[in-house]
Amino acid sequence: MSIKGAHSMSGSDSDSDATIEPEPYENSPDLFESSEPEDEKKPVLNPKAKKEGVNKKRKEQSNQRENEQKQKHPDSLTLHKKPLIHEISDDEQEANVSSTPHSSHKSDSDSETEQLKQKILNLKRISTNNSKVPNKKEKSNWKPTCEFGPKCYRKNPSHIAEFYHPAKESPSKRKLEGEDIGNGSHYKRQKTDHSPSTSRLKSSNSRNVCDIDFLKSNQPYSFYLTKVTGIEDKYNNVGAVHIQDILSESMGNLVESCQFNYMFDIDWLIQQYPKPFRQVLLFALYSSPRVPITKNKPLLIVHGEQRGSLADLQRDASRYSNVSLCQAKLEIMYGTHHTKMMLLLYDNGLRVVITTANGIKGDWHQKTQGVWISPVFPKLPDEGGLDIGDSSTNFKKDLCQYITAYRHAKLKIWEKHLKAHDMSSAKVFIIGSVPGRHTDRVKDIWGHLKLRKILHKHGPDSKVVKDWPIIGQFSSIGSLGPTVESWVSSELVKSLSASKGIMAPYDYCSKLQLVFPSVENIRMSLEGYGAGNSVPYSIETARKQKYIHQFFRQWKSDGRGRSQACPHIKTYLRPDPQFKKAAWFLVTSANLSKAAWGVLEKNGSQLMIRSYEIGVLFLPQFLTGEETFPVSSDINTFPSSSIFPLPYDLPPSTYNKGDRPWMWDVPCVHLPDTKGNKYCPPMK
Numbered sequence: 001m002s003i004k005g006a007h008s009m010s011g012s013d014s015d016s017d018a019t020i021e022p023e024p025y026e027n028s029p030d031l032f033e034s035s036e037p038e039d040e041k042k043p044v045l046n047p048k049a050k051k052e053g054v055n056k057k058r059k060e061q062s063n064q065r066e067n068e069q070k071q072k073h074p075d076s077l078t079l080h081k082k083p084l085i086h087e088i089s090d091d092e093q094e095a096n097v098s099s100t101p102h103s104s105h106k107s108d109s110d111s112e113t114e115q116l117k118q119k120i121l122n123l124k125r126i127s128t129n130n131s132k133v134p135n136k137k138e139k140s141n142w143k144p145t146c147e148f149g150p151k152c153y154r155k156n157p158s159h160i161a162e163f164y165h166p167a168k169e170s171p172s173k174r175k176l177e178g179e180d181i182g183n184g185s186h187y188k189r190q191k192t193d194h195s196p197s198t199s200r201l202k203s204s205n206s207r208n209v210c211d212i213d214f215l216k217s218n219q220p221y222s223f224y225l226t227k228v229t230g231i232e233d234k235y236n237n238v239g240a241v242h243i244q245d246i247l248s249e250s251m252g253n254l255v256e257s258c259q260f261n262y263m264f265d266i267d268w269l270i271q272q273y274p275k276p277f278r279q280v281l282l283f284a285l286y287s288s289p290r291v292p293i294t295k296n297k298p299l300l301i302v303h304g305e306q307r308g309s310l311a312d313l314q315r316d317a318s319r320y321s322n323v324s325l326c327q328a329k330l331e332i333m334y335g336t337h338h339t340k341m342m343l344l345l346y347d348n349g350l351r352v353v354i355t356t357a358n359g360i361k362g363d364w365h366q367k368t369q370g371v372w373i374s375p376v377f378p379k380l381p382d383e384g385g386l387d388i389g390d391s392s393t394n395f396k397k398d399l400c401q402y403i404t405a406y407r408h409a410k411l412k413i414w415e416k417h418l419k420a421h422d423m424s425s426a427k428v429f430i431i432g433s434v435p436g437r438h439t440d441r442v443k444d445i446w447g448h449l450k451l452r453k454i455l456h457k458h459g460p461d462s463k464v465v466k467d468w469p470i471i472g473q474f475s476s477i478g479s480l481g482p483t484v485e486s487w488v489s490s491e492l493v494k495s496l497s498a499s500k501g502i503m504a505p506y507d508y509c510s511k512l513q514l515v516f517p518s519v520e521n522i523r524m525s526l527e528g529y530g531a532g533n534s535v536p537y538s539i540e541t542a543r544k545q546k547y548i549h550q551f552f553r554q555w556k557s558d559g560r561g562r563s564q565a566c567p568h569i570k571t572y573l574r575p576d577p578q579f580k581k582a583a584w585f586l587v588t589s590a591n592l593s594k595a596a597w598g599v600l601e602k603n604g605s606q607l608m609i610r611s612y613e614i615g616v617l618f619l620p621q622f623l624t625g626e627e628t629f630p631v632s633s634d635i636n637t638f639p640s641s642s643i644f645p646l647p648y649d650l651p652p653s654t655y656n657k658g659d660r661p662w663m664w665d666v667p668c669v670h671l672p673d674t675k676g677n678k679y680c681p682p683m684k
Contacts, residue, residue: 214241214245215373217639218239218639218645219641220427220623220624220641221618221623221644221645222372222373222374222375223239223370223371223372223585223587223618223644223645224239224240224241224370224371224372224373224645225239225240225241225368225369225370225371225560225562225569225645225647226240226241226242226243226355226357226363226364226367226368226369226370226371227240227241227242227364228240228365228366228367228368228526228561228562228565229365229366229526230366230526230564230565231526231561231562231564231565232561234561234635235560235561235562235635238635238638238639239560239635239638239639239645241371241373242364243272243357243364244272244274246342246353246371246373247272247273247274247277247344248274249274249276249277251344251346251351252344252346252347252348252349252351252376253346253347253348254273254277254297254344254345254346255297255345255346255347256297256298256299256300256345257273257277257297257298257299257300257342257343257344257345258299258300258302258342258343258411258414259299259300259301259302259341259342259359260302260337260339260340260341260342260343260612260614261301261302261303261337261339261340261341261358261359262303262304262336262337262338262339262340262358262589263358263359263360263363264301264303264313264358264359264360265359265360265361266301266313266316266317266319266320266323267316267319268359268360268361269359270299270320270323273299277297278297278322297322298322298324299320299322299323299324300324300325300326300410300411300414301313301317301323301324301325301326302326302328302337302339302406302411303325303326303327303328303337304327304328304330304335304336304337304338304612305327306327306330310327313325324410326406326408326410326411327408328406328408328612329406329407329408329435330435330610330611331435331436332435332436332608332609332610333610334595334610335435335595335609335610335611335612336595336610336611336612337611337612338589338590338596338611338612338613339432339589339612339613339614340354340355340356340357340358340359340589340614341353341354341355341614342355343414343417343418345417346376348376348378348379349376349377349378349379349421350376350377350379350417350418350421351373351374351375351376351377352374352377352399353371353372353373353374354371354372354587354614354615354616355369355370355371355372356369356370356371356568356569356570356587356588356589357369357371357568362534363534363568366525366526366527366531366565366566367527367531367534367565367566367567367568368557368560368562368565368566368567368568368569368647368648369568369569370569370570370571370587370647372428372587372616374423374426375425375426377389377421377422377423377425377426378421378422379420379421379422380420380421380422383416383419383420384419384420384421384422385419386400386419388419388422389421389422389423389424390423390424391423391424391425391426391427392622393426393427393428393429393430393619393622394429394430395423395426395428395429395430396418396419396421396423396426398429398430398432398445399418399423399430400415400418400419401445402430402432402434402614403415403418405432405434406434427622427623428616428617428618428619428622428623429454429616429617429619430614430615430616430617431450431451431454431586431588431590431614431615431616431617432446432450432612432613432614432615433446433447433590433596433597433598433609433611433612433613433614434446434609434612435609435610435611435612436608436609437601437606437607437608438598438606438607438608438609439605439606439607443605443606443607444607446598446607446609447596447597447598447607447609448491448492448495448496448597448598449495449598449607451495451496451498451586451617452494452495452498454617454619455495455498455499455500455584456498456499456500457500458500458619458621458622459498459499459500459583459584459619460499460500460574460583460584460627460628461499461500461501461627462499462500462501462502462503463501464499464583464627465499465574465583466503467511467577468511468574468575468576468577468583469511469512469513469574469575469577469579469651470493470496470497470508470511470512470513470572470574471513471514471515471571471572471573471574471575471650471652472496472512472513472514472515472571472572472592473514473515473516473567473569473570473571473572473647473648474514474515474516474570474590474591474592475516475517475534475535475567475568475569475570475591476535476536476537476591476592476593477516477536477537477541477542477548477591477592477593478541478591478592478593478594478595478596479541479544479545479593479594480545480548480592480593480594481545481594482544482545483547484509484547484548487594487599488509488548489507489508489509491597491599491600492592492597493508493509493512494508495597496508496572496574499583509551512551513551513553513651513652514548514551514552514553514592515552515553515554515555515567515648515652516535516537516552516553516554516555516592516661516662517532517535517554517555517566517567517661517662518552518554518555518655518656518659518660518661518662519659519660519661519662519668520554520656520659521554521555521566521662522535522566522662522673523668523671523672523673523674524564524673524674525564525565525566525673525674526564526565526566526674527566527674527675528673528674528675528677529668529673529677529678529679530673530675530677531566532566532662532664532679533664534566534568535566535568535662535664536664537661537662537663537664538663538664538665539663539665539666540665542661542663549660549661552655552661553652553653553654553655554652554653554654554655554656554659555567555648556648556649556652556653557633557647557648557649558633558649559632559633559634559635559646559648559649560633560635560645560646560647560648561635562647562648564674567647567648569587569647570587570588570589570590570591570615571585571586571587571588571647572585572586572588573585573586573631573646575631575650576628579631579650579651580630580631581628581629581630581631582620582628582629582631582644583620583627583628584617584618584619584620585617585618585631585644585646586615586616586617586618587615587616588613588614588615588616589613589614589615590613590615594610595609595610595611596609596610596611596613597609597613618644624642629642629643629644630642630643630644631643631644631646631650632644632645632646633645633646633647633648633649633650664681665681666681667679667680667681
């Protein structure tokens with residue numbers, strides 16, 4: 001069996017210098033068709049009616065009487081009920097929210113017709129939904145039944161609020177709890193159903209209730225990998241988290257959140273929040289007695305979608321009253337909003353999470369991803385301030401500076417939240433990129449020049465690390481220039497080599513090793529060739545920069561049980577020649593590209609960056625007080641307060657004979673993958 005290429009199977013997370021549009025999925029499921037789980041059906045109101053039942057003849061008579069009344073009084077049979085509030089939560093859709101009283105200025109015939117109509121509706125409910133006859137108190141909560149019944153596909157909120165849908169929930173809820181959503185909608189392609197269901201993922205990949213102790217055991221680094229379905233439990237039980245763990249109630253009482261990412265499946269993302277975090281109890285006004293209702297907790301989605309994919313995102317977000325969108329400005333061609341970050345506001349503080357995973361199901365399923373989780377930053381007295389409650393790493397100032405760079409009104413409230421919290425406990429440095437041509441004093445606060453500045457000031461001694469390797473690991477490669485000196489050695493590796501003291505000129509790339517999946521890595525992965533869609537590197541680009549391949553090493557993570565979990569993580573580090581300790585470690589969203597890290601222009605007077613990126617830099621002196629920290633990927637050494645948990649094995653392994661770097665537009669038909677498929681990319 002052949003498959004049509006990885007980029008027709010799941011979305012790419014590419015920040016390369018060329019725009020890549022993956023082919024849409026085939027056989028995409030209808031997302032608005034699904035069955036309601038048994039435990040989610042509407043509650044029984046009266047136990048007597050179920051035993052009595054209603055025969056078919058009675059149902060026909062009821063329908064006939066209703067049709068006669070419609071002909072006589074067509075206007076009076078239309079209910080003009082308005083919800084007490086405009087925002088309707090999941091729980092409101094499960095229950096019958098009481099509507100406003102009808103006008104008292106009705107004629108006697110209208111009143112009689114209304115009473116008759118209520119009887120007809122009650123009978124229809126019994127016949128179509130096997131529900132119970134309501135008592136007088138419950139009648140006021142009932143709504144007219146949609147003529148399409150359980151087969152209704154409409155998703156207009158006003159339609160959902162006005163009509164009752166037997167044996168069904170709202171369209172968004174039917175989708176979430178019925179059909180599998182697959183790898184997630186990220187608006188570069190359609191959704192698919194080849195991933196395990198959310199329930200299976202949860203049972204095999206996540207704690208039911210997150211144990212807060214797992215955070216304490218991973219200090220002072222607080223660096224984790226994401227859980228992977230399909231590997232031994234022991235590798236998921238140590239130093240690993242799922243998104244449901246991060247959003248768990250035990251992490252804090254969430255009030256509001258903000259999600260930054262490149263790809264989103266909003267339906268899937270909403271389901272990762274515990275139900276209490278999606279809703280807050282309110283009381284409807286102008287009702288007697290006061291009717292309890294729920295309002296979803298605010299969620300801001302920061303994205304970079306444009307044109308058609310933006311319309312798709314807006315459509316999906318419109319189904320949730322608590323979700324609002326913030327479009328990041330991308331003013332330089334081929335730029336992307338590649339940042340992956342969560343801001344979680346609790347009633348007692350604020351937490352920052354920086355990860356390498358997109359907001360889609362597939363990225364949290366069988367890939368290797370990195371996650372850094374901050375402590376809960378407590379609220380400052382009064383309104384705080386930018387210069388109050390910062391750490392020795394300037395974490396607060398740099399993060400606020402990054403958020404401010406979006407220049408978006410919807411992020412003003414989050415700038416205020418950040419300033420209002422004490423972040424003095426942060427022990428990592430922010431390394432961010434924002435689009436623009438940065439000059440003068442702001443040139444070295446972004447991209448690879450920011451990393452260079454920090455390493456010059458706080459990094460290792462140049463005499464100590466001169467002969468130490470430099471390792472880069474990533475999942476996408478952009479256009480790097482015709483020679484290694486064009487950008488790789490003259491800019492990026494020069495920044496990665498930075499250290500304290502005066503450095504004598506030398507060949508910066510002499511110790512460079514780049515971990516990038518080989519064809520065999522992709523073929524033997526848990527996802528098979530389909531994993532290659534998250535590793536975009538084209539043959540056209542590769543042919544222009546063959547020099548870079550000499551530095552390539554294959555992916556291997558036996559110590560973490562993730563050799564078959566395709567890497568989507570991006571990391572850079574400076575280990576010693578024995579690979580037992582490191583001078584620093586960086587986890588980031590930035591791949592190997594000029595778009596992500598920036599390129600100097602105008603004789604080095606300005607740094608041009610196309611994309612938004614963010615990562616955190618770990619320096620030993622701020623974490624353990626030492627010049628280096630020991631490193632290992634062996635889970636048997638975890639948890640240890642001193643050993644930094646690497647995501648892959650060191651030293652990196654060279655490619656096997658006959659193997660080559662993965663290129664997503666090159667066929668692989670010589671051997672099948674772990675799913676029995678061969679790989680045929682779509683024709684251009």
